[in-house]
Amino acid sequence: MSFVADLEKHLGVSLITDPDITSTYSKDQAPFAPSSPAAAVLLARSTEEISKALAFCSERKIPVVPRGAGSGLSGGANADSQSLVISLEKMNQIIEIDPANQLAKVQAGVINLDLDTAVKEYGMAYLPDPASRDWSTLGGNVATNAGGMCCVKYGVTSHHVRALTVVLSTGEIIEIGKSTKKFVTTLDLLHLFIGSEGTLGIVTEITVNIVPRPRTPATLIATFSNITQAASASTELLKYRPSMLEIIDQTTLKAVEQWHPLGFEVAGSILLLQLDENFELGDSALATCQAHGMVDGMFSTETSDAADLIRVRKLAYPALERLGATLLDDVALPVTKIAEFVEKVEDLADKYKLMIGIFGHAGDGNMHPTIVHDHGDLEGEKRAKLAFSEIVAIAQNLGGTASGEHGIGSIKRDMVGDETSASVLNLQREIKKLFDPSGILNPGKKLP
């Protein structure tokens, strides 16, 4: 591409243009989102370098795709042959850990778990725990407003961010939010960027909350003969303020059992709950499950049991992946609608002759139906894509939404309008124009 040599000169660094390498930097983990190798990849080293690159790209109208670890599931980091990918992976320094003020400041390329491990030394924790936390970056977590298992108690990424350094498409560097715990001095520009999926600016530094490390949790596991019972139990279990509350359907359980026998009867559904305080409530929680038709269950405060008990949840997605090509969906709905949702998705599986395993964050109503079809079966793939969209429509019709934590990326842009008024869609576009007048930042993502 014509811009590469000029941009290298402008920045005084080399860009990656080898297609073997650019191709791996040009897509995330979404299976059917379009992508092609970017014209070039910049492994950014500083906020200033990103500023210079964006000013250059704005002037020349070169599309820019910002990228963390590429762990996204909605095509949000996918590029095309015209674009410059800016990877933040080398900006992986923890700038400051301040336990007394309960904050940490990091570059956006720091891996979520690396921060948690670093603050652990001080008896502190960084709480948001997306399933990708071993390799996803905090910049990516901010871009998608990532959730996780503990969010049922502690909230999603947006609840844990105090301040951001952002480079706008013009190259302008802005500081938004404040490192203090409370801040109402300006309009809340901070949250506008959280979950904006790289469409408004590139986040380069992040100040987050760290908190006293919660107790190692106690775990409850309960089996039910059907998902309606499990779902209704889960709604009531929220009163124990669980730090995890997950649900798994029979299809998924069978897939896990086939791979790693669980040591208990495959039930209609399983609930997993953790408490990181008030362990004395475990027995009441079991009683609640019993009142909703629990078949079998146990509660253990032994740390050594926890890993065993939640193994079935950890294996849910990989067990389904073993069985074929997967499409992992992500919708959020009222918790009281989970059972109805699951029934409708089961009907959909019948209609399209597909396996759909359903698991998710029951406490947040954030469900991850996972559609499985045979590798290489193009007809199956077509049906899977149709089912993927219909799952979103089912959630929307139950008062839910297209995405709870994975984001819209490129794969759900067409579905946003089904639940969003023309006014709000228009306001989104106007805000985008305000922050990115040349329209270079992650075009074709998030905003329909």
Place this chain on the structure above:
Amino acid sequence: MSFVADLEKHLGVSLITDPDITSTYSKDQAPFAPSSPAAAVLLARSTEEISKALAFCSERKIPVVPRGAGSGLSGGANADSQSLVISLEKMNQIIEIDPANQLAKVQAGVINLDLDTAVKEYGMAYLPDPASRDWSTLGGNVATNAGGMCCVKYGVTSHHVRALTVVLSTGEIIEIGKSTKKFVTTLDLLHLFIGSEGTLGIVTEITVNIVPRPRTPATLIATFSNITQAASASTELLKYRPSMLEIIDQTTLKAVEQWHPLGFEVAGSILLLQLDENFELGDSALATCQAHGMVDGMFSTETSDAADLIRVRKLAYPALERLGATLLDDVALPVTKIAEFVEKVEDLADKYKLMIGIFGHAGDGNMHPTIVHDHGDLEGEKRAKLAFSEIVAIAQNLGGTASGEHGIGSIKRDMVGDETSASVLNLQREIKKLFDPSGILNPGKKLP
């Protein structure tokens, strides 16, 4: 005013124009913020009525001042003679309480405490607890992003709001956010409105989180010979995850003692802490206070003691108010800077020959220095105003901010620029233009 008859005709309702009444609807609780009786007051009854009123006012460029209970402390609800005040106080219906989905939906004029009382019947709580909660409205709480005592554990208003109905200045009605617990389908427009102090739109309906009611708290009180010790203890006490952590200085203690003897020695400073879980940590918390030089202290799990023990905090502001005219300031700073802040404010009190009592939310670094001068002493009033601004500058120089929870209103607009870049100031103005192109919404407030 010329517009009144036309607007009455347009809406089919009467407006209040009696100056005896309009004057009380034209100011909040900020003592020296300019105001004059509005041209008219609309006691709004519905979202649609507000929509019609705003469309009319947009066309005629009539300034509109939205208003909850008028409990604000920064002049945010102050009007002038050209303006229409829209009061939301009659829109006080609780629309829905849904304990299973842990949400409530209310009209914006519902009093904070009324909601909490209503959800208590279901074993639930609405947590954010501004000192004004007995009479401030949820719409006002949203407009200022109100804090409170329990926010040290549970976060401020913005952490508890899921969705809003907003009328834009054009009269357009938009729904932002979602009633689900998680939502990343659109840009986060929701938080842009929280804390926007009526400058971007009028919030008419609010969907909030309600949660299982926490346990009645246990209370710790500890006296220290100076505020440096108390402040350093408070920073460490955060590790017990208190649901309240307040600090009071000697000046304030003396004012309370003079009025209602406390039954203990007036110390250099007092800390109050509450736990609503893990009562077994009370003794460790006392030990932490001892390690920081505690003179005297106690921890009680008796509910009946709590009211007595925290009485000194409840009386702090009224005790200072008894002694003269007061200016209540509100700044937020890093918790590790509290002691230094207090020392500098004490120097300021000497410099200006003023009494300044300091109390506040130690756990959040959100301090409320309260300047007292004699009623009618115009020279004292001048000095008090100077001190008010200098207190903000002290906080800003310590890495803090002009407002933690009261908002900017009209009284702190000049101070925003001292800690905010020209770029961010400009982005704020551009966002304002986007949502309120005619500039009629609460002009002269929040944005410099």
